[in-house]
Amino acid sequence: MTTYYTEEHEWLEVEGDTATLGITKHAAEALGEVVFVELQEAGETFDKDDEIGVVESVKAASELYAPLAMEVLEANGALEDNPSMVNEDAEGNAWFYKIKISDTSELSNLLDINAYKALID
Amino acid sequence: MSEPRKTPLYDLHVELGGKMVDFAGWMMPVNYTAGVAAEHKQCREKAALFDVSHMGQVELRGENVAQKLETLCPSSFQPLPAGKARYTFFTNPQGGIMDDLIVANAGDHHFVVVNASMRDQDIAHMRTLDIEVTELARALIAVQGPAAEAIVAAHAPIAAELTFMQTAIAEIAGVEVRISRLGYTGEDGYEISIPEENVVEICRLLLTHPDLEPAGLGARDSLRLEAGLCLYGNDIDNDTSPVEANLNWAMQKKRREEGGFPGAERIQRELAEGPSRKLVGIKPEGRAPARRGVEVADEAGNIIGSITSGGFGPTYDGPVSMGYVSTAHAAEGTSVNLIIRGKPRPATIIKLPFVAQNYKR
Secondary structure (H helix, E strand, O other): OOEEEEOOOOEEEEEEEEEEEOOOOHHHHHOOOOOEEEEOOOOEEEEEOOOOEEEEOOOEEEEEOOOOOOEEEEOOHHHHHHHHHHHHHHOOOOOOEEEEOHHHHHHHHHHHHHHHHHHHO | OOOOOOOHHHHHHHOOOOOOEEEEEEEEEEOOOOOOHHHHHHHHOOOOEOOOOOOOOEEEOOOOOHHHHOOOOOOOOOOOOOOEEEEEEEOOOOOOOOEEEEEEOOOOOEEEEEOOHHHHHHHHHOOOOOOOOEEEEEEEEEEEEEOHHHHHHHHOOOHHHHOEEEEEEEEEEEEEOOOOOOOOOOEEEEEEHHHHHHHHHHHHHHHHOOOEEEOOOOHHHHHHHHHOOOOOOOOOOOOOOOOOOOOOOHHHHHHHHOOOOOOOHHHHHHHHOOOOEEEEEEEEEEOOOOOOOOOEEEEOOOOOEEEEEEEOOOOOOEEEEEEEEEHHOOOOOOOEEEEOEEEEEEEEOOOOOOOOOOOOO
């Protein structure tokens, strides 16, 4: 399993051509208390940079974008019922999607942990 | 743009973990380490300390100041007794609102507090009157919440004797300050005008009280929104009239009837015939916040207005919005749709506020 990051502060834990996707702890802290999450449904397919969800905090609304071409296998419905999970465990239980990656060669465009750390420092 | 200015409390904000942002040309804390929701609840349940030194504090002196101010504002100042403050606004010749402000009769002068972004405009505007207008270099803090009286009166006992909208000179730790029992959160509390060189020590002293914590602009905004209080530039501006904005209460009867203020023609017409649109509370169903700019549609899909302020209310525990809708759709209980990210979402017109105001009358 390899974990990738994006400049949009998302993380992807990849295993073969599937991945778990969420927003980083850094992003959750910057957003402040998350009060609303809206997700897409399983079976939907997206191109890179398509909007795949909305996260709203007490401060602002921000959109979640597809880091690469993907299909939603499962959405984490628990987040819609309990949005504060994002603040509590952004890189664990508060994952947003299980996805199928359409073309794994796109992973080479993403950041590794060191590149992401350099970005947020 | 020039470099944002800092209030005398800047270093204390940073020390307390304030996340500093440029607001109306001032570096101000949007929140501290506790976060917006916790700071909001702290204010509703105990008390919160806000730095509002970015607002303009002005002294007016001269002959017949009250009478002259009435030529710029639709409120009555001549009957306002010494020691009493009043909410008002400058109107423009078209009956819109140039800014909202607090005017206090301080006995031998009038004391005025105006919005940070409107300081220069408002001071120039008051200088058109034949009076002496002095901008004060003083800090202003707000102590707001049910514990505010105990916290402030521990140092300045007179604070406990003031009622809502009363103001007095007092001493805190040997420093002369002006304490006014008012605020912008819907809670009981005070705004305290303090010499710049003493404000840090006084804030540190007040913060030794276990029920007082600092709160930033984020909580200030969610608190005032739940309390149904207008934000200049969002909910009221040069196009909106006081009648549309439900501010008739700030225009005393004599002034409404006699006119004699800028824009009286439109304001008196709207008072007689009703305005074409009204500022209302809008409660989104579900959990999705509806923020500024979201369009409001009737059930047939016609656009009837838009949201001017909206977000999440931590005490209300749900999304809260306010905005203008055409008068035909402004009745309490009317079902509307909010167009959020292209999708209509149901909402209901409610009577403001979302959270009851808790003033000491």
